[in-house]
Amino acid sequence: MPNFGTMESDSVVVANDVTKDFDGHIAVSHLDLEVPPGVCFGLLGPNGAGKTTTLRMIYGVTEPSEGSIDVFGLDIAKYRRAVRSRLGVTLQESVMIEVLSPVDNLRVFGRYHLLSEARIDKRVMELVDFMELNSHADVPVKYLSGGFKRRLAIALSLMNEPDLLILDEPTTGLDPAVRLALWDQLRELRRNGTTILLTTHYMDEAERLCDQLAIFSEGHVIGMGKPSDLIMEHLERETVEFTCTSGEESSLLGASALPEKSLRIRDRMLVYVEDAAPLVDVIRARDPDDRCSLVVRPTNLEDVFLTLTGTSLETDS
Numbered sequence: 146m147p148n149f150g151t152m153e154s155d156s157v158v159v160a161n162d163v164t165k166d167f168d169g170h171i172a173v174s175h176l177d178l179e180v181p182p183g184v185c186f187g188l189l190g191p192n193g194a195g196k197t198t199t200l201r202m203i204y205g206v207t208e209p210s211e212g213s214i215d216v217f218g219l220d221i222a223k224y225r226r227a228v229r230s231r232l233g234v235t236l237q238e239s240v241m242i243e244v245l246s247p248v249d250n251l252r253v254f255g256r257y258h259l260l261s262e263a264r265i266d267k268r269v270m271e272l273v274d275f276m277e278l279n280s281h282a283d284v285p286v287k288y289l290s291g292g293f294k295r296r297l298a299i300a301l302s303l304m305n306e307p308d309l310l311i312l313d314e315p316t317t318g319l320d321p322a323v324r325l326a327l328w329d330q331l332r333e334l335r336r337n338g339t340t341i342l343l344t345t346h347y348m349d350e351a352e353r354l355c356d357q358l359a360i361f362s363e364g365h366v367i368g369m370g371k372p373s374d375l376i377m378e379h380l381e382r383e384t385v386e387f388t389c390t391s392g393e394e395s396s397l398l399g400a401s402a403l404p405e406k407s408l409r410i411r412d413r414m415l416v417y418v419e420d421a422a423p424l425v426d427v428i429r430a431r432d433p434d435d436r437c438s439l440v441v442r443p444t445n446l447e448d449v450f451l452t453l454t455g456t457s458l459e460t461d462s
């Protein structure tokens with residue numbers, strides 16, 4: 146009788162206290178993660194934070210040093226083949242055959258998944274259409290642009306109609322129109338019940354495409370939840386942004402203290418407050434000519450990301 150892991154959970158992925166130690170370098174530390182079915186779940190974090198390592202462990206190509214991962218309720222370490230038949234994956238490295246066309250690459254993938262020839266024919270046509278590859282369907286992959294290669298990579302990962310699609314930075318380097326088209330395709334897959342787990346460096350993508358997020362920093366998850374909840378949980382509603390040299394903010398604020406939550410990015414101050422009006426009045430009174438280019442805007446996910454990760458910034462909070 147196989148060990149069906151967390152059968153009581155209907156989560157598609159459950160990571161239990163997972164650590165990955167690469168010869169003394171801890172890439173992922175004590176990770177607990179649950180991906181519910183039918184959502185688009187995003188992993189965010191600076192370079193080297195442990196996102197790809199996490200995806201690789203979920204796919205079963207990298208083994209955790211400690212802890213366990215269940216996918217579809219099965220321990221990936223024991224049931225790799227059964228799990229993989231229901232997974233689609235596009236990791237950062239490419240798996241395409243450069244001398245073959247998209248259609249032939251898709252066919253090779255279909256055979257790898259042991260699909261019948263009739264099923265392959267049908268699926269290839271569907272995917273060429275769905276990923277809008279028609280104009281380049283018969284061109285050898287080595288002549289395709291980055292955007293078309295990305296579309297093909299995703300088409301390949303969809304060949305077996307996966308229940309869980311894992312995408313490592315699916316839209317990095319794509320032009321804005323292709324990115325938007327890809328978001329629509331991912332939304333359509335999600336509507337049809339596919340669970341999507343992806344990494345991204347784009348805050349707009351995380352905010353608009355993902356239902357839930359985990360923010361990684363140095364191997365730890367430092368924030369998790371819906372994009373809007375993360376913003377509410379970690380920061381105030383409004384952001385007052387102005388430019389000033391380091392230390393100059395105190396003269397702009399006069400007797401008032403700098404609000405508790407603020408961030409300096411080179412010569413730009415970001416101050417997070419529930420109500421911007423009183424702070425704006427103080428700054429405007431001291432800078433009537435708006436030399437500090439004051440802007441008020443709603444706090445967004447990028448603010449949360451920068452505050453939590455403090456990436457390459459001189460933080461001040």
Ligand SMILES: Nc1ncnc2c1ncn2[C@@H]1O[C@H](COP(=O)(O)OP(=O)(O)OP(=O)(O)O)[C@@H](O)[C@H]1O
Pocket residue numbers: 167170171172190191192193194195196197198199
């Ligand atoms: N095979 C490996 N051997 C040794 N160290 C590794 C290996 N793979 C990853 N690492 C290290 O683990 C850490 C996490 O890497 P990972 O690729 O998971 O980061 P990431 O969050 O995906 O970053 P990026 O945004 O740059 O893709 C990094 O410090 C990286 O150098």
Ligand SMILES: [Mg+2]
Pocket residue numbers: 196197198237313344
């Ligand atoms: Mg990565």
